Amino acid sequence: MKQWHIPKSGAILKTISSFSITEKIIFYFFLCVLVVSSFLLLWKVNQSFLVEFPTRGGQLKEGIIGSPRFINPILAMSDADRDMTSLIYSGLMKSNSAGDLVPDLAESYSISKDGLVYKFKLKDNAYFHNGEKVTADDVEFTINKTQDSALKSPKRANWDGVTVKKLNDREIEFVLKQPYSPFLENTILGILPKKIWTNFDSDQFSFSLFNIEPVGSGPYRVKSLKKDAYEIPTYYTLVSFNKYVSGAPYIKKLLINFYKNENSLIDAFKRNDIESISAVSSQNAEMLKKENGHRTIRAPLPRIFGVFFNQSQSPVLANKEVREALSEAIDKDRIVKEVLNGYGIEINSPIPPDLMRSDNDAENETDSKEKNAVSISKIEKALAKLKAGGWKLNEKEKILEKKLKNETQQLRFSISTSNTPELKKVAEIAKEEWEKLGAKIEVKIFEPGDLNQNVIRSRKYDALLFGEIVGRDIDLFAFWHSSQRKDPGLNIALYANSKTDKLLEDARKIENKDERMRKYKQFEDEIAKDFPVAFLYSPDFIYIIPEKIKGYSIGQVITPADRFLNINEWYTDTEKVWKIFTGNKIAKKINGE
Numbered sequence: 001m002k003q004w005h006i007p008k009s010g011a012i013l014k015t016i017s018s019f020s021i022t023e024k025i026i027f028y029f030f031l032c033v034l035v036v037s038s039f040l041l042l043w044k045v046n047q048s049f050l051v052e053f054p055t056r057g058g059q060l061k062e063g064i065i066g067s068p069r070f071i072n073p074i075l076a077m078s079d080a081d082r083d084m085t086s087l088i089y090s091g092l093m094k095s096n097s098a099g100d101l102v103p104d105l106a107e108s109y110s111i112s113k114d115g116l117v118y119k120f121k122l123k124d125n126a127y128f129h130n131g132e133k134v135t136a137d138d139v140e141f142t143i144n145k146t147q148d149s150a151l152k153s154p155k156r157a158n159w160d161g162v163t164v165k166k167l168n169d170r171e172i173e174f175v176l177k178q179p180y181s182p183f184l185e186n187t188i189l190g191i192l193p194k195k196i197w198t199n200f201d202s203d204q205f206s207f208s209l210f211n212i213e214p215v216g217s218g219p220y221r222v223k224s225l226k227k228d229a230y231e232i233p234t235y236y237t238l239v240s241f242n243k244y245v246s247g248a249p250y251i252k253k254l255l256i257n258f259y260k261n262e263n264s265l266i267d268a269f270k271r272n273d274i275e276s277i278s279a280v281s282s283q284n285a286e287m288l289k290k291e292n293g294h295r296t297i298r299a300p301l302p303r304i305f306g307v308f309f310n311q312s313q314s315p316v317l318a319n320k321e322v323r324e325a326l327s328e329a330i331d332k333d334r335i336v337k338e339v340l341n342g343y344g345i346e347i348n349s350p351i352p353p354d355l356m357r358s359d360n361d362a363e364n365e366t367d368s369k370e371k372n373a374v375s376i377s378k379i380e381k382a383l384a385k386l387k388a389g390g391w392k393l394n395e396k397e398k399i400l401e402k403k404l405k406n407e408t409q410q411l412r413f414s415i416s417t418s419n420t421p422e423l424k425k426v427a428e429i430a431k432e433e434w435e436k437l438g439a440k441i442e443v444k445i446f447e448p449g450d451l452n453q454n455v456i457r458s459r460k461y462d463a464l465l466f467g468e469i470v471g472r473d474i475d476l477f478a479f480w481h482s483s484q485r486k487d488p489g490l491n492i493a494l495y496a497n498s499k500t501d502k503l504l505e506d507a508r509k510i511e512n513k514d515e516r517m518r519k520y521k522q523f524e525d526e527i528a529k530d531f532p533v534a535f536l537y538s539p540d541f542i543y544i545i546p547e548k549i550k551g552y553s554i555g556q557v558i559t560p561a562d563r564f565l566n567i568n569e570w571y572t573d574t575e576k577v578w579k580i581f582t583g584n585k586i587a588k589k590i591n592g593e
Helices: 009-017 021-047 078-088 136-147 261-268 282-288 320-329 332-338 359-365 368-386 421-435 448-456 498-507 511-532 559-563 579-592
Strands: 050-055 059-065 091-095 101-104 104-111 117-122 163-168 171-174 218-226 233-240 253-259 277-278 294-300 303-309 344-346 393-395 399-403 408-410 414-420 440-446 461-470 533-546 571-579
Touching: 021 171, 050 282, 059 078, 059 261, 078 218, 078 253, 078 368, 078 559, 101 104, 117 136, 136 171, 253 261, 261 277, 261 282, 282 294, 282 332, 303 320, 320 421, 320 533, 332 344, 332 421, 332 533, 414 421, 414 448, 421 440, 421 461, 448 461, 448 579, 498 511, 533 559
Parallel strands: 059 253, 059 277, 414 440, 414 461
Antiparallel strands: 050 571, 091 101, 104 117, 117 171, 163 171, 218 233, 233 253, 277 533, 294 533, 303 461, 303 533, 344 533, 393 399, 399 408
């Protein structure tokens, strides 16, 4: 056998053996130092070439209020429906965490110069959870079902008057009757698999088992679910879909639990039955803020809350100086602090501050002492406006009144709102502040369903404390155009102004965002002159997630379901790889490997 020897190793050993005990101790000490330092040096060099990279694995236990009934993109109505739909389905386009629309199932798209024709080409690697390919047939079927009046889809208005045409298996075309710049936003609608749903007619559609055992093409697919004695889903196990076109999610499993109300959700969170919760009140968010191992995520919601004045119902509110004084006197800072616990921002406009920040928003930076001074000043200014308009205090009844030709008009009206803790508190603050002016206010509380059906739809209110949700692509036509004053229009201030009508009509036809925003700025200026609403606040979206979740990014949130916009990029597990191999890692992630 061939033997190997270290050159001159015998001489080295002979030299070491000649050392005294002290010399040997010193020698071996420095030898150990050399070995350890060499190892540390090599380790450090190795680490400098390594990067931490997300790897697939882990799970998240999410809690949701309510029970899903329609996990179906064209029927989803509740937050629970929309949460589940956003995880299971995908559309031609999707919004990223920055609020920009990017292709999802679509490979590319084009818009004609006149803004009437939109063409989309599907990705060749788009699949449903059952292994079937996503084709133009599925897109055409989904839109046709959305337009079916018998189904009463909440998304139907978005597709009203749009002609859908399949060009080939991978290409689809939409033709609009007139230009509508926010149309692209509609294409985030999740696509249904035609082969599954084509067997259900309109009468059977909403009763299909696939509404609670859905098959989509989104980042997660249903592995299992549990139902209660009434066949209502209470728990879902979702697993990552390896063929999701935007990249298979890193987190392998989502465990979704449903709860009847916020109290039971919070109790489950405290017991560690769930790890993440959303849509909680600001009071509970403050309480849970100190929980270890979790972090509170906040994002501005494109929603505006205010008191909408119905001048047709209440003659006293037809006086511009009254509307102006009421808008001036309300203490918005107090509402944000006492009702929202700081989870919101004051507003002075029908456009959410995150979409178009008002010049007056700098007022939010003042400290509490300055705010108190401003509040006092506002009351004084508001009183001065009323007195200048001929309003005087009736000392006996302690109410402001104004003498007209045939009658004496008193500053008296009611505020109608929903039976929710937040809105009831806001209504009481408004009542208190306005009564400082010499007004007499009656607060009327209605259950949400009753408010919508019997108060709002019939426009039977003096003033309405309510909120409006504005989409990513601002389109205020339904909220402010004079043609929308009657139900089903959403112009709850019953506002009519020919100049703002023209601005709204023009804005929704303009493709260029900067030009469109200039129109809305002019609209905003016109609204500020008329005081049809006492604008109050825009709330924050609140999401509590465990510290273990990495890669989370939140931008523009329209509905709570938007917290999942980049869920395929979230991760809990990591591994370290050399930088030169990260490209391969990304490629494997996109391919679902």
